[in-house]
Amino acid sequence: MKPSVETVDFLVIGGGVAGLRAAIELAANGSVLVLTKDKITESSTGYAQGGIAVALSDEDEVCIHYDDTIKAGDGLCKEDAVRVMVEEGPGYILELISWGAEFDREGSKLSFTIEAAHTRKRILHSNGDSTGKEIDRALINKARTFSSISRYDFAFTLDLIVEDNRCIGATVLRGDSLITVFARAVILATGGAGQVFSKTTNPLISTGDGIAIAYRAGALITDMEFIQFHPTTLYSPGAPQFLLSEAMRGEGAVLKNINGKRFMSEYHEMLELASRDTVTRAIVSEMVKTESKHVFLDLTHLDKDFVKRRFPRIYTTCLQYDIDITEEMIPVCPAAHYIMGGVSTNLDGETSIKGLFAAGEVACTGVHGANRLASNSLLEGLVFGARAGKKAVCYLNEGNVDGTAAEARRKQVTDRKTASSARFDAEKTRSSLRQVMWNKVGIIRCEKSLAAAMKWLNRRDFIMEASFLNRREAELKNMLTAAHLITDSALLRKGSVGAHYRSDYKQRGENWERHTACKKGKAAYWGDL
Ligand code: FAD
Ligand code: SIN
Numbered sequence: 001m002k003p004s005v006e007t008v009d010f011l012v013i014g015g016g017v018a019g020l021r022a023a024i025e026l027a028a029n030g031s032v033l034v035l036t037k038d039k040i041t042e043s044s045t046g047y048a049q050g051g052i053a054v055a056l057s058d059e060d061e062v063c064i065h066y067d068d069t070i071k072a073g074d075g076l077c078k079e080d081a082v083r084v085m086v087e088e089g090p091g092y093i094l095e096l097i098s099w100g101a102e103f104d105r106e107g108s109k110l111s112f113t114i115e116a117a118h119t120r121k122r123i124l125h126s127n128g129d130s131t132g133k134e135i136d137r138a139l140i141n142k143a144r145t146f147s148s149i150s151r152y153d154f155a156f157t158l159d160l161i162v163e164d165n166r167c168i169g170a171t172v173l174r175g176d177s178l179i180t181v182f183a184r185a186v187i188l189a190t191g192g193a194g195q196v197f198s199k200t201t202n203p204l205i206s207t208g209d210g211i212a213i214a215y216r217a218g219a220l221i222t223d224m225e226f227i228q229f230h231p232t233t234l235y236s237p238g239a240p241q242f243l244l245s246e247a248m249r250g251e252g253a254v255l256k257n258i259n260g261k262r263f264m265s266e267y268h269e270m271l272e273l274a275s276r277d278t279v280t281r282a283i284v285s286e287m288v289k290t291e292s293k294h295v296f297l298d299l300t301h302l303d304k305d306f307v308k309r310r311f312p313r314i315y316t317t318c319l320q321y322d323i324d325i326t327e328e329m330i331p332v333c334p335a336a337h338y339i340m341g342g343v344s345t346n347l348d349g350e351t352s353i354k355g356l357f358a359a360g361e362v363a364c365t366g367v368h369g370a371n372r373l374a375s376n377s378l379l380e381g382l383v384f385g386a387r388a389g390k391k392a393v394c395y396l397n398e399g400n401v402d403g404t405a406a407e408a409r410r411k412q413v414t415d416r417k418t419a420s421s422a423r424f425d426a427e428k429t430r431s432s433l434r435q436v437m438w439n440k441v442g443i444i445r446c447e448k449s450l451a452a453a454m455k456w457l458n459r460r461d462f463i464m465e466a467s468f469l470n471r472r473e474a475e476l477k478n479m480l481t482a483a484h485l486i487t488d489s490a491l492l493r494k495g496s497v498g499a500h501y502r503s504d505y506k507q508r509g510e511n512w513e514r515h516t517a518c519k520k521g522k523a524a525y526w527g528d529l
Pocket of ligand 2: 048049050051244245246247373374375376377
């Protein structure tokens with residue numbers, strides 16, 4: 001491993017919607033280095049299908065978007081954060097359009113669709129079901145116009161460098177180099193943690209790195225028990241857990257059990273467009289009742305050309321698995337999709353560590369509460385990515401890293417990294433972890449299942465404490481850490497709120513209006529955002 005040192009003004013870790021938007025905001029103020037651990041296009045942003053929610057249609061208003069978001073969050077949204085997102089969202093979307101993002105239109109007017117728990121059509125989409133790819137394209141192209149932004153792809157951030165509760169950089173693996181990057185401010189935008197579960201819509205990069213890295217650095221982490229499970233992913237042996245967008249239900253697709261019976265009327269008056277947690281649990285209940293591993297999503301009553309035009313990516317992908325969605329019902333089951341909790345931030349993306357910001361799925365701004373309203377996360381990434389970037393500029397005149405001190409620190413970091421080793425089967429542990437989390441900390445949890453998961457995790461705490469110099473093992477360490485925080489928080493919340501459902505505590509429970517918090521060296525505790 002060749003050690004080296006680099007210094008930039010701003011380090012942005014992550015190249016999805018949040019990281020790119022933050023980088024663009026910073027570009028006029030200093031040098032910006034954006035790190036991605038894979039190809040730039042390999043992010044949840046790149047796979048986002050349904051769209052981006054924004055109150056821009058004639059029938060909509062910002063205050064209605066606010067109300068829908070608060071309602072979906074089931075009493076735990078941070079109201080001022082929601083207000084910021086819905087009020088500033090339209091401006092950021094229009095700006096994105098001015099940078100070249102193309103959303104689908106009906107004639108010259110933007111076309112809006114509806115998804116679960118929205119009371120208005122307010123979801124913009126691109127190329128039918130490839131919204132994230134288009135947003136990515138526009139942001140990557142915009143970022144390329146700034147000579148101050150540089151990018152290292154396939155550069156894996158191992159840890160943050162924090163001195164006296166001030167973040168001054170990060171250690172990064174890139175090829176056979178171990179780089180110590182010093183920066184005046186660091187923005188974490190590493191996305192979610194879906195890979196912690198064996199069934200997930202998330203891409204392979206979503207291993208909870210940012211949450212684990214921030215936790216190890218001493219940052220406050222909140223609301224980790226709130227995992228959103230998406231109701232409809234393709235169930236086909238051999239096929240990946242491919243998402244079947246909620247927008248399909250928005251356009252009229254219905255759910256049926258394996259006996260061909262439509263069932264959502266037994267669970268909620270909003271039927272297939274009830275909130276995600278309700279639909280997911282209804283599906284689980286039908287799967288149990290019918291002793292089946294899936295239910296069906298049925299679009300066969302919709303016009304075939306419309307379906308192909310509106311959902312081209314889904315249509316083509318399902319055909320690869322011999323399912324023609326215009327002619328046959330699609331077998332579907334739920335999968336882990338989104339984490340509402342994460343690194344706690346204020347409205348400017350500031351974390352509890354000075355100079356460390358977080359934005360996008362890795363952050364917990366409080367916008368989503370206990371259950372995210374569909375298509376609000378791309379908007380959150382855009383709005384809070386930009387806000388974090390704006391605020392980080394304040395660090396331009398702080399924290400000048402002098403050469404001698406930097407060299408001493410580099411040596412310290414390198415020595416520590418090369419000193420440790422661990423012996424275990426990383427791939428087997430990864431696979432077992434994902435099974436344990438799905439089976440014991442999944443859609444329906446209880447004390448017994450959570451305690452069993454915790455016991456399993458505690459037996460692997462030596463991995464969480466070791467240091468690694470390769471991506472797979474470092475990811476495993478981060479996945480175990482994120483899993484530990486999710487399980488610990490889920491054990492603390494003895495009640496059911498939003499996406500967190502406990503079969504042994506079906507009511508909201510004590511302290512339900514408070515937020516769970518985690519800090520290094522402490523068990524999960526009740527805190528506030
Ligand atoms: P991401 O887009 O996931 O980007 C994370 C970045 O961090 C990547 O560049 C990655 O390489 C980098 N990274 C991670 N760890 C490291 C590390 N250790 N070192 C260096 N770099 C690192 N939301 C909506 O609002 N609308 C939708 O229609 C929608 N559809 C979705 C469909 C799917 C299949 C999925 C999985 C999610 C969907 N979501 C949707 C959720 C939404 O896409 C994500 O929440 C959002 O894109 C997250 O953006 P982000 O910038 O925070 O992270
Ligand atoms: C979907 O298209 O169903 C995903 C939307 C989201 O997660 O917000």
